[in-house]
Amino acid sequence: SQTIHQWPATLVQPVGSPLSLECTVEGTSNPNLYWYRQAAGRGLQLLFYSVGIGQISSEVPQNLSASRPQDRQFILSSKKLLLSDSGFYLCAWISGTGELFFGEGSRLTVL
C-alpha cells in the first residue's frame, strides 16, 4: 500500500536560518507531489507542485524553494527563514482516482 512520510514533525528555527523539510512516498511511482502551507486557523495554500523528477511549479513567489531529486522525494527549502514562514506544512501526493493523500505535517515556528 502507498504511504507518505514527512519530517521533521516539529521544528523551531530563528529568523534567517535555513530550512529543509523532506517528504517521501512509498508504494507508487511517478506521483504528482505537493507542498502546502497552513497558517493557524486558515486554509491550505499551495506552494509548489511537481509532476516529475526535476519538474517544479511554484505558486507563490517567496523565499521558499522546492526540489525533487528522486521520483518519490520532495524537499522544501529556504536559505533564510522569515517570521511569516511559520505554519503547518503538508506534503501530499495524488492517486490515480484523484484523491490527495497527506503526510503527517511539519509544524514550523520561526522566532
Add this chain to the structure above:
Amino acid sequence: AQKITQTQPGMFVQEKEAVTLDCTYDTSDQSYGLFWYKQPSSGEMIFLIYQGSYDEQNATEGRYSLNFQKARKSANLVISASQLGDSAMYFCAMLRASYDKVIFGPGTSLSVIP
C-alpha cells in the same frame, strides 16, 4: 484563474441534525474534480468525498453527500445525523483537468453541539 470560496467561516449544528457546508468554485476548465476534506484539531487531513465534473449523480459516502450544481458552480457538502466527532475544519478543494494543480478553499469550522 481557479478559485474556491467557502463563505461560512464557522457553523454550529445540533447533534443528530443535518448540516450543509457551502462551496462555490471558479474555473474555466470543462473537466475537473471536487473534493471535501476534514481536518480535526490533530491536523491530519481526512478525505471525505469526491465528485467529478462529468458525474451525473451526486456523490455519497456514508453520512456524507455532495450536492453538485454544475451550472451554479457549487459543490456543497451535506452531513447527515451529525456526531460530536464531526467537529472539525472542513475544506473544499478542486483538481484541475490536467491532473496537476489542487487548490483549497479557506475552510469552514464546524462545531457539533450535544
